Amino acid sequence: MALLWTLLVVAVAVAVAPACTRYLGRDAGYPLGVIYLVATAVFLPAAAAVLRGEPVTYSAAWVPDLGVNFALQADGIGVVFTMIALVIGAVVFFYSARYLHDGRHLSFYLVMAAFTLSMVGLVLADDLILLFMAWELTSLASFLLIARSGYGGELASLRTMIITFVGGLTMLAAAVAMIARTGTTSVTEVLAHPVWDEDPTFTTVMAVLVLLAAFTKSAQFPFHVWLPDAMAAATPVSAYLHAAAVVKAGIFLLMRFTPAFHETPVWNYTLIFTGLFTCAMAGWFALQKTDLKKLMAYSTVSQLGLIVATIGVGTGYALAAATLHVIAHALFKSGLFMMVGVIDHAAHTRDMRRLPALRKQMPWSFATVVIGCASMAGIPPLLGFVSKESVFTAMREAPGPEWVGWVALFGAVGASVLTFSYCAKIVFGAFVDGDRDDLVVHEAQPSLLLPAALPILVGVPLALVAGVFDNPVGYAVQAALPDSDHEPHFVLWHGLVLELWLSLAIIAIGVVLIMNRARLRPWAEHDTLNVDGAWVMTRMVRAFSTLGRVLVRTVRADHPTRHVAPQFVMLSLVALAGLPAVMATVGLAPLTPDLGRPIDLMMLVVIVGGVVGMVTADSRLAATVSLSAVGVAVTVQIFSLGAPDVGLTQLLVEALTILMIMLVLQKLPLRFGRAPRYGQSAAAGLAIVTGVAAGLLTWGLTGRRERTPVAQYYLNEGPAETGGDNIVNTILVEFRALDTLGELAVLGMAGVAIIAVLSTIRDADVDPPPEDDRSYVPAPEVPLREPGSTAYRAITESWSNAVPLQLLVRTVTPLLALISAILFLRGHNAPGGGFIAALVGSAIVALVYLSAAKDHAVGPPRLPVYLIAGGVLTAIGAGLYGLAFLGSFLEPQSGYILGYGVGTALIFDVGVYLAVLGLVICAFNLLGAAQDSKEHTRERADQQVEGELPGPMDTVRGERPGRRTTFLASDTPPLRGGGRR
Secondary structure (H helix, E strand, O other), X not given: OHHHHHHHHHHHHHHHHHHHHHHHHHHHHHHHHHHHHHHHHHHHHHHHHHHOOOOEEEEEEEEHHHOEXXXXXXXXXXXXXXXXXXXXXXXXXXXXXXXXXXXXXXXXXXXXXXXXXXXXXXXXEOEHHHHHHHHHHHHHHHHHHHHOOOHHHHHHHHHHHHHHHHHHHHHHHHHHHHHHHHOOOEHHHHHOOOHHHHOHHHHHHHHHHHHHHHHHHHOOOOOOOHHHHHHHOOHHHHHHOOOOOHHHHHHHHHHHOHHHHOOOHHHHHHHHHHHXXXXXXXXXXXXXXXXXXXXXXXXXXXXXXXHHHHHHHOOHHHHXXXXXXXXXXXXXXXXXXXXXXXXXXXXXXXXXXXXXOHHHHOHHHHHHHHHHHHHHHOOOOOHHHHHHHHHHHHHOOOOOOHHHHHHHHHHHHHHHHHHHHHHHHHHHHHHOOOOOOOOOOOOOOHHHHHHHHHXXXXXXXHHHOHHHHHHHHHHHHHHHOOOOOOOOOOOOOOOOOHHHHHHHHHHHHHHHHHHOHHHHHHHHOOOOOOOOHHHHHHHHHHHHHHHHHHHHHOOOOOOOHHHHHHHHHHHHHHHHHHHHHHHHHHOOOOOOOOOOOHHHHHHHHHHHHHHHHHHHOOEHHHXXXXXXXXXXXXXXXXXXXXXXXXXXXXXXXXHHHHHHXXXXXXXXXXXXXXXXXXXXHHHHHHHHHHHHHHHHHHHHHOOOOOOOHHHHHHHHHXXXXXXXXXXXXXXXXXXXXXXXXXXXXXXXXXXHHHHHHHOOOOOOOOOOOOOOOOOOOOOOOOOOOOOOOHHHHHHHOOOOOHHHHHHHHHXXXXXXXXXXXXXXXXXXXOOOOHHHHHHHHHHHHHHHHHHOOOOOOOOOOOHHHHHHHHHHHHHHHHHHHHHHHHOOOOOOOEEEEOOEEEEHHHHHHHHHHHHHHHHHHHHHHHHHOOOOOHHHHHHHHHHHHOOOOOOOOOOOEEEEOOEEEEOOOOOOOOOOOOOOO
């Protein structure tokens, strides 16, 4: 349970971060840092158990039907990376409490805490699904922390997200393939599966996918560009994420999957040579930089490359060296990043060319930076020296011919010369060579300096007692390489060995470079390339955007025919090509006697007549009437087939759809525009071919086979599994409730889209075109209508034809409400359900709207939003109830209240009811009552009377390019709505 409690304590930090920030401001870093230390203390018993060789695991059922568990495991690797994440995170929070000053603390502390939770979950995960989710959450948190840095961080955060999410895709592909091949989601079981020895091809492919994912996070070539780009983030973000945490996630992934791939050549050689190349390349780029933070960024890439190359060697000694250098790097690099922030805080610049000689004005900072850079450069007696010597020794064990080991060794030595050089540049450039005498700088306050110096200073005593790392590093090696018998033994002095002489040679070369730094600086401080990572990413984005526009141009069109035509063509080809195979499978068995009834022929005639009328109509109103005839005929046929619930649904949907179409017709011209003759012929031909193909396929399938096994399963097991006899409803809200939840979310987004789009459209009658629009022919003048006249009263008073409908509504509304409630409550065992009941309730909304004397919104303005949001949240809540109490999301549970069966399916149906009702109200309010106020209605009537606007029944012909608007002339009162007809 210690593992779960560790995550819960970190989750507490996420939960209290907003409140702490609200009341303490930047000082919220102190209590949050203390929470991190509490989480460390909670984790210590698990770490101690691991160091005693005892397994520490936790598992709870997450998605039992799929075999997915919320599984945690603490092994040697998990202990090392968890301690880094928690301890360095606490120090960074203490530092942030004095560093931050911009007032934007809420997002910083909240997202930093969320990142730590994701990182700890990642390194302790023992389930591939959990590991992938935590992996992506670290990418998302990193993106948010960079993006919060203002304008400078916007593009940098996007580039970072693109690169790390590419790694997420390869990680997802690898996880899915591993689960499919091994039949388990457990990381431990996957790594122990014999497939890695039995199938070299599969192992190689998986190794490539995993190392690509790790390269994106650990900033290896060619994915290294995001890390220097991410320096737009605040210094505490760089100190934690880009020195001790997020980049270490890539290192962790490599070590976690080493048991499966350590003997795969593509794994070994790719890691060794890519890592060494990245180390040397980034070291050279670091030498070119004058911005201390950018220099630190490239130095981080360089050190990560050295660690990656060491992991690629794949031996027990190499993994021990890599683990020790991970620890050393987390200490000195996080401290150096924070010291850069101290310098920036004091001098208000990070550019070495603008800094004075800070060694006299900031002596404590100078001493701290010297120690940190010395550790990074591998100078004794510091922890970085111990780990660097171990790396040199490990390189000689590189797999393959003997010369590969020597090449790897001298490659690491050459990269280390660059490391020594840029470390010297940090010290001399920031503290010694500055020549500005006009800038007065004071030493940082202890509350800022001490947290920054702590990780660096800790490396001094740890190097003297390096043996304390033998046990934890040994168990990390055992986790990464179970068959290894290597027992690490770290000491500061190994004697006069080759590695020591190489270290002395590096130092000697570095001293020579320091002595000649003035002459070398102009040669070094220039860009090797005229481009950088940001430039490359920008050009790639532009290229892909251009390609996307070219591809979209082939299908982009405002005319729906161009969208549906390819679909109809494919449907026809599939149907006609597949019909012989279908008939060969089902045979020419006689049709079921129920098919071919007289009512079917009658409905066929009505449907064909409606379709012909619809496609030949010149009037939009006539086409709508023909469409409604088709819908009603289909509804009658459904009822005749004995499906009352489906028929009722079809009838209600048809009625509401026609009403919506009529509301839209108010905004459209009365008649369709003329289509090109060749276009009409092509559309007719395609429609006939598609209709014949679909008809033949339906004829071939209908009534010629028995029930499918899936249908039979629903019929047999539905009542027993769900306690309900209405198979349609139980499928929707229990068997396939997740599908319905997804459809509910889509429905909610449709409501949001309606609000977002229609609320921004202004009525053309209220906001006429500008006078300089010569393509528009203004309306002819209308006779002046005096107040009190019939026309005036028709506009401002209730229409006489609305009175009978209002009387009908008073009678029908209670009856419809009762029917809606009955259908809702009986839907689990009889025809009905939340969706049908919501449609009946929506019919009430439609009647209330139609019976009103004037266009007006139904209910309060925000009611649709509350209904839609409440419906979706209610459905999700029903699913979370099953997850919390039954162990599975949307797991049904039922019982009885006063003898009536109720369950989570009923709650789910409540969500469906609310969301559907909200969407219908939203559509009526925005399509039919967009201008909803008495003042606006009266003002509109006054404008019509005074001739400022055309009356709704006057003849107006206003032409624009491609548009013609026509109104009928009449002296009779207008139809309800006062809009266009």
